[in-house]
Amino acid sequence: MSRQISELRESVARLHGELTRYGLVAWTAGNVSARVPGHDLMVIKPSGVDYDDLSADNMVLCDLDGMPVEGELSPSSDTAAHAYVYRAMPEVGGVVHTHSTYATAWAARGESIPCHLTAQADEFGGEIPVGPFALIGGDDIGKGIVSTLTGHRSPAVLMRNHGVFTIGRTARAAVKAAVMCEDVARTAHLTRALGRPVPMAQADIDALYDRYQNVYGQRSSPPANS
Numbered sequence: 001m002s003r004q005i006s007e008l009r010e011s012v013a014r015l016h017g018e019l020t021r022y023g024l025v026a027w028t029a030g031n032v033s034a035r036v037p038g039h040d041l042m043v044i045k046p047s048g049v050d051y052d053d054l055s056a057d058n059m060v061l062c063d064l065d066g067m068p069v070e071g072e073l074s075p076s077s078d079t080a081a082h083a084y085v086y087r088a089m090p091e092v093g094g095v096v097h098t099h100s101t102y103a104t105a106w107a108a109r110g111e112s113i114p115c116h117l118t119a120q121a122d123e124f125g126g127e128i129p130v131g132p133f134a135l136i137g138g139d140d141i142g143k144g145i146v147s148t149l150t151g152h153r154s155p156a157v158l159m160r161n162h163g164v165f166t167i168g169r170t171a172r173a174a175v176k177a178a179v180m181c182e183d184v185a186r187t188a189h190l191t192r193a194l195g196r197p198v199p200m201a202q203a204d205i206d207a208l209y210d211r212y213q214n215v216y217g218q219r220s221s222p223p224a225n226s
């Protein structure tokens with residue numbers, strides 16, 4: 001198990017670099033976590049550490065109640081939300097949180113992002129939904145994420161007046177969903193500013209989603225890494 005954990009520490013630390021590379025985070029906001037497969041454990045970013053200083057060594061190993069079991073630093077202040085998602089959704093292997101600008105502007109208005117783009121149909125299978133307003137600290141954010149995404153195609157939820165949470169089979173898949181969420185939110189914003197979007201037929205959205213989830217990409221890669 002220790003090799004598995006050290007590999008996850010490495011990959012979770014590295015995936016935080018994607019949040020800065022794609023401009024999804026400011027200062028120390030935002031976080032990535034990964035479940036330790038087969039164990040009630042997760043690896044998550046430490047609280048309040050600069051992105052430039054993140055490394056495998058300072059990632060925090062926590063149990064699925066959000067309590068640290070290894071590491072000297074306190075875990076991210078969003079740890080309770082990540083832990084709640086892992087407890088409630090056994091298929092989820094990675095969780096990401098950002099306040100990325102365009103997606104969070106939709107969250108601030110409490111408006112879901114309607115699906116008017118093939119790329120959104122591919123990744124999200126339709127609208128990107130809004131979740132409830134919830135204060136940080138207890139299980140409320142986690143409950144809001146789980147209640148909104150359970151039975152929903154979208155791996156991303158816009159938590160009202162807050163920001164984006166994404167889930168995936170792996171941490172990398174959840175990071176990809178966070179990147180794509182901001183990308184479609186930006187285009188949806190411009191579309192709204194320029195005029196009226198042209199609706200897409202539900203059958204076309206369904207066909208795009210099915211193809212992307214089941215056929216797209218290299219055959220040797222799992223879909224989560226497409």
Ligand SMILES: [Zn+2]
Pocket residue numbers: 097098099162163
């Ligand atoms: Zn936040």
